[in-house]
Amino acid sequence: MPYTILVTGANKGIGYEAVKLLSQRKPDATILLGSRSIQNGEDAIAKMKSSLPSHSFSNIKVLPIDITSSSSLQSAAEHVKSTYTTLDVLINNSGISELNGDPKHPAIFDVNIRGAKDAIETFVPLLTPKIGIVTLVSSVVGPWYMTELGADTPLHKKLDDYKSVSWEKVEAWMADWQVYADGGKSEDQWVPLDKGVIGSRYCASKAILNPWIRWYAAKHPELHIAVVCPGYCATELNNFQGTRSAAEGGESIIWPVFNQFESGKFYQDGNEMSYDTFKW
Template identity: 30%
Template sequence: MTTTLITGSNKGLGHETARRLIAAGHTVWMGARDATLGQKAADTLGGKFVQLDVTSDSSVAEAAKTIAAAGGLDVLINNAGIAGPMSPAEELTSADALNVYGTNVVSIVRLTNAFLPVLRASTAPTIVNVSSGLGSFDSVHDPERIESQVIAPLYTSSKSAVTMLTVQYAKAFPEMRINAADPGYTATDLNGNNGTQTVQEGTDAIFDLATRGGTGPTGTFIDRSGLAPF
């Protein structure tokens, strides 16, 4: 049986990914910073709750210890992320940048580092990083794509960093399958539920990458239609 950890899984894309993977037979650890909300979500879906603040070294280390002791991990899904302030570019501050990058980018380094020993014990170690088409240089320059209409310097650049981290980690750890997923414009709290896709549609690429059983390419960036532009 495949064991999976999803960060930020008490709502939105993380919650729907947990639901789908549990239905597919995975044992799913549902990570959330808020213990009350996280435990409720896990109880609702039949997952296992682990308290996890992706911005905290000690919290992540404790989660890794808990999951390793319970039998290990096969799939790590780095889903937790924030949009940050939707302020005009001239009003964004260094503190805003540190907050967005700390949650969206540095957390992936933190989680990857903490869970490497656990994943290396798996026969099919897999990491799925939830990125975004908003971080794609190609997409934001394409006037026919919705990504080209968005000006959000911190969030978009953080997702560019997530995709590049994915590629670099895939090169560094070729024994693992490490890929990034673009959910697409999905209705979640992150965009005020204004997205045009359902959460199920938004999790198609994540679900695909998480259920390949350690096979297939590594270092790729996909959406629900297949390979996505970098």
């Protein structure tokens, strides 16, 4: 039975680099390059071949997938099941920081939170029993957001109390953030939007998603779930302003494939990170 790895959002940036590295380091595995467009996926493979002619990258297969579409997720899962039977590793890398230049666009929550949840719940039933791995790409901007809130604030305490999280609470937090962003009377005091990046919907999405994945990992002790941060990488997501390369980010997010880790914990470059506090 072939060893199979799926990386979503993999036709560019960190996901692209992750697939490129996995193809070389696991030549006997099938690496599924998740892309909303088949053509974009094929172009990504062609780019890899051009950049490193000594490696064929023949073990990479494009898997059309849009994690915000239930029908797309279902079709992708059915293809994986019928073709490979099981999935050994899911790396949910898909994420956006804006849409059409709008850093407050609702699609950010749809991709970064709802899409991540739906992707994980869709593919977990296909994971190879006992050895299957879920890697969720998150970011230290989640802990940064928590730090900005202040450790003694009610919202910080709610977000850190992952054991009492439910999906209903996650949806309520997203709705409350929107009320706050629109200038309405929200239940909680979120980081002001005028704080720049830290007050953005993108940063809020990571602060909201992290407690859910911690809860999910605790609820499913039979699973191996790693949450990883690629670091501040220069990619399209941040207009190529990062201080690390996309390849370094790719290294960070594939680390759980090759190393032992504690399920539900947060890592960057193999080092455990805090979920609720971030220090520069």
